[in-house]
């Protein structure tokens with residue numbers, strides 16, 4: 001209950017000076033009540049017991065007495081076991097509720113105007129996207145939406161791996177298949193298989209290996225036919241990725257693609273710049289930076305290799321050029337990288353090097369938004385039934401198919417078209433929610449039955465709460481129109497509980513942004529849906545008493561609007577019926 005903090009802080013200021021504590025910001029000791037049955041906010045007084053030589057209970061009792069007059073009509077004040085608890089008063093909740101109902105973005109203020117570059121998805125050309133890319137895509141897309149909702153200018157960047165030595169073998173392979181009369185689109189229809197075959201050929205065939213090496217040289221030299229083949233590879237692969245993006249309903253488009261190749265021409269200049277800064281050192285013929293305290297297995301300082309002894313550049317070099325491009329050309333304030341935890345050290349070293357080299361200045365932030373693995377039900381790597389790595393497109397289609405079965409069970413008469421749309425919303429929503437709801441830094445187990453259940457902390461459960469509200473509102477539309485609600489009675493505890501959850505939504509969005517954790521919104525929507533469930537069970541909406549009915553309908557409406565807004569922050573659909 002963020003809005004309650006200020007009035008409580010004012011009262012607490014008087015308490016602190018009256019009991020003789022100076023130089024303490026009262027806000028620093030006001031927290032959420034751990035036991036919600038005691039209040040919304042609480043202040044513990046135990047820490048003052050020693051200095052004041054009084055028992056915490058005694059101090060809290062006195063504090064409560066001092067506080068009460070300051071919070072009349074705002075919160076009820078009580079003291080218990082050395083704590084003072086504050087419970088928002090019904091009148092205060094009612095007026096906040098009216099405010100939020102009238103607020104065009106439901107209390108979510110556009111408070112920040114920074115330029116934020118979000119690097120996400122970033123698969124590799126001519127390779128199958130894996131579940132790590134799915135996580136990056138889903139988490140990154142949600143963060144983009146949250147940043148935007150808070151008023152920031154957001155630039156999406158898909159840092160696809162489209163450059164480097166593997167392209168020699170990939171291009172040669174495509175040449176060979178083409179001269180065997182196989183259409184490149186056909187050859188690349190299964191990226192996983194194409195890549196595997198390339199590797200085998202590369203490992204087994206000396207002649208092919210040699211050609212691949214020469215091909216890399218031609219590619220670097222900008223040879224026309226080689227570049228043509230290369231862009232064919234990129235185009236066809238991007239087509240596959242775009243298919244996944246469209247099915248997922250994420251914001252990424254072709255215009256957001258900013259692959260590694262784009263930075264290649266900038267690398268010599270970058271090296272020059274780092275050299276001028278005096279931070280490059282030579283190490284066995286390579287140019288390196290020692291960015292800080294990283295050490296290798298033997299305990300020796302670990303360098304970031306900028307230019308290899310053969311003159312080639314590294315993944316890290318590209319990332320440094322990319323940082324410079326983002327801070328200079330795009331004028332970014334904040335750099336966000338949504339990439340798996342296994343690249344933690346890479347980003348730490350790159351960021352430290354960039355700071356040393358002046359590519360990132362004090363006014364910039366650079367953050368690696370890392371995430372854990374997706375595990376199969378057995379706790380091992382997630383695999384398909386036949387034991388291979390799962391193709392994302394297959395995984396998403398399976399989600400839709402499974403959702404389709406569930407929808408048909410509930411609505412046997414649904415039309416074919418409606419079924420298709422609904423199954424996609426629910427299936428994709430379920431996958432996204434199950435990914436977003438957990439602490440992103442942890443691994444999670446991919447469990448079809450759990451994620452598609454209409455009960456529990458799942459996407460369908462929240463979407464269903466929204467759809468149910470929609471049907472209640474539809475029913476009401478057929479009876480006589482309501483008048484504008486200017487205050488809420490909130491007489492039932494169930495109404496009150498729901499109202500409190502509604503008020504806390506803007507806070508949940510802010511927490512999600514502060515922690516770069518969409519899970520904060522997931523948790524909140526789940527709590528709100530639960531509160532709605534018990535409200536709906538216990539408080540008949542379409543009652544005889546017109547005033548109560550209007551208020552309850554308004555409470556349903558605001559809950560529905562917030563669910564829709566929140567689902568949108570997660571990149572999920574909010575179907576109007578289910």
Ligand code: ARG
Pocket residue numbers: 119122123124159160161319322337339
């Ligand atoms: N293509 C890389 C991979 O699949 C991810 C790139 C992440 N972004 C970056 N700027 N390094 O592992």
